[in-house]
Every structure is written in C-alpha cells, then in structure tokens.
Amino acid sequence: MTALCLEVNGRVWHVEVEDRTSLLDCLHDALGLCGTHAGCEHGVCGTCTILLDGAPVRACLMLAAQAEGHRITTIEGIAPRPGELSVVQDAFCETHAMQCGYCTPGMVLTAEALLATNPAPSRAEIIAAISGNLCRCTGYGQIVEAIALAAERRRGINIAAGAP
Numbered sequence: 241m242t243a244l245c246l247e248v249n250g251r252v253w254h255v256e257v258e259d260r261t262s263l264l265d266c267l268h269d270a271l272g273l274c275g276t277h278a279g280c281e282h283g284v285c286g287t288c289t290i291l292l293d294g295a296p297v298r299a300c301l302m303l304a305a306q307a308e309g310h311r312i313t314t315i316e317g318i319a320p321r322p323g324e325l326s327v328v329q330d331a332f333c334e335t336h337a338m339q340c341g342y343c344t345p346g347m348v349l350t351a352e353a354l355l356a357t358n359p360a361p362s363r364a365e366i367i368a369a370i371s372g373n374l375c376r377c378t379g380y381g382q383i384v385e386a387i388a389l390a391a392e393r394r395r396g397i398n399i400a401a402g403a404p
Contacts, residue, residue, distance in 0.1 A: 248271060363384060
C-alpha cells in the first residue's frame with residue numbers, strides 16, 4: 241500500500257492505495273468521484289480523460305502514485321460553483337452534444353484544455369483536439385458545434401442582445 245496526497249478539484253485528499261492502482265480506479269474507489277468514466281482501459285477511447293496540470297491525460301493509463309504533486313481536475317471540478325455548469329458544459333447541453341453521455345466528461349475536459357490554450361480554435365483545430373476521444377453515438381458534429389459555441393461565449397462574442 242502507498243499513502244498518497246492528491247490535489248483533486250482544488251481539494252487535498254490523503255488516500256492509501258495499492259501500488260498498481262490506476263488514477264481512474266483511485267478517483268472512483270478511494271475518492272468516490274465517478275464522473276470520469278472507464279471505457280477501453282487501454283488509453284484508446286478517451287472516455288477516462290482528466291486534466292493533469294491543465295493538460296488532458298488518460299486516467300486509465302496513469303498510476304495514482306504518478307499523480308502526486310500534480311493538480312488533477314475531473315468533470316466534477318470544472319463548474320464555477322455548486323449547481324452551475326461551466327461554459328463548455330452549458331454549450332454541450334444547448335447544442336445537444338451529449339447523446340448517451342458516456343464520452344461527455346472526457347470530451348468536455350478535452351474541450352476545456354483546448355480553450356484554455358486556444359481561445360479561438362478553428363473547426364479543424366477542434367476536430368484535431370477531440371480526435372483522441374471516441375463517441376459511440378457519432379455525435380461529433382454537435383460536439384464540434386458545442387466547443388465552437390463555448391469558445392465564442394468565453395470570448396464574449398455570443399451574448400444576447402440587451403445583456404449587461
């Protein structure tokens with residue numbers, strides 16, 4: 241067993257896990273954060289994407305011990321306040337970019353990382369950014385639309401007339 245101190249969603253957690261425990265399993269089993277989904281568990285599908293120091297990584301491929309000393313963000317940690325949605329989450333809802341919802345947390349976190357480094361991505365850049373995340377419902381068109389809408393909103397372009 242290994243004792244770890246992990247920073248997840250701005251909170252410090254002290255956990256004890258087996259040396260071979262993946263970050264994905266640690267998030268689920270030790271921390272009770274089940275928003276990060278298990279997909280292929282081979283790093284191919286992107287369903288388990290989390291942000292590590294702001295960069296998207298596959299939680300199924302990383303050992304929990306490797307995450308110590310890094311800032312981990314899961315889907316549970318991106319809303320500005322409890323009961324609210326992030327701009328990206330809201331755009332996903334508005335454009336119906338989540339079909340069954342299984343890939344959605346990984347897609348949203350991938351989009352968050354993209355928009356943090358590229359506030360005005362082209363359609364091609366959005367497609368390239370999400371190319372490592374599989375959507376079994378073939379909702380890519382709406383996902384691309386959602387990310388573009390979120391980018392516009394973050395830049396203040398898509399504001400309703402008369403809004404402050």
